[in-house]
Amino acid sequence: MRYLKYGIAAAVVSLAAASVAAVAAEGNPVVDRKAVMQSVGAAAGLGGGMMKGEIAYTPAAGKAAIATMNAAGHTFGALFPDGSDVAADTTAAPKIWEDRAGFEAELAKFSGAAHAAAAASGKEGPADIEAFKASFAPILGTCKSCHEGYRVK
């Protein structure tokens, strides 16, 4: 059962990554940034599940979760062009466009933690769950403050 769960979670991450690639071609920044965040959510679910012991840890899965976060850190900031604040289906807060420097600072915390985790994860991924936690927990620690400041429910 544990391995079954792991397989599902890993499939979710790769599906999310594939959907990011697919929508990126359409060039709709709202669709794109939501897809990036969905991949971040899937990676958080996989990584968080392994940290809680609900999903069996493997270095490859740890590496995949970190790589998804790192990729999101590279692409997310470019998906908030002027005019994309008024879309009906966005939960991005107007504050992103009013205080871009503050938003970029939140993004830098996320992408910095993800980049450090990727650099530490090596070729095979973090060797054990303790090594994974040390890298992944700081990434998870950056979600809340950005959402509280720059997202509306």
Ligand code: HEC
């Ligand atoms: C730099 C700011 C920032 C950080 C850091 C961040 N998010 Fe987000 N997130 C956003 C914004 C802005 C949206 C709303 C995007 C929209 O609706 O246009 C969002 C939306 C989401 C969504 C909903 C996507 C959808 O389909 O509408 C999920 C899930 C999500 N974030 C998960 C996370 C998780 C998990 C983390 C931490 C690992 C995280 N986010 C870190 C800014 C951030």
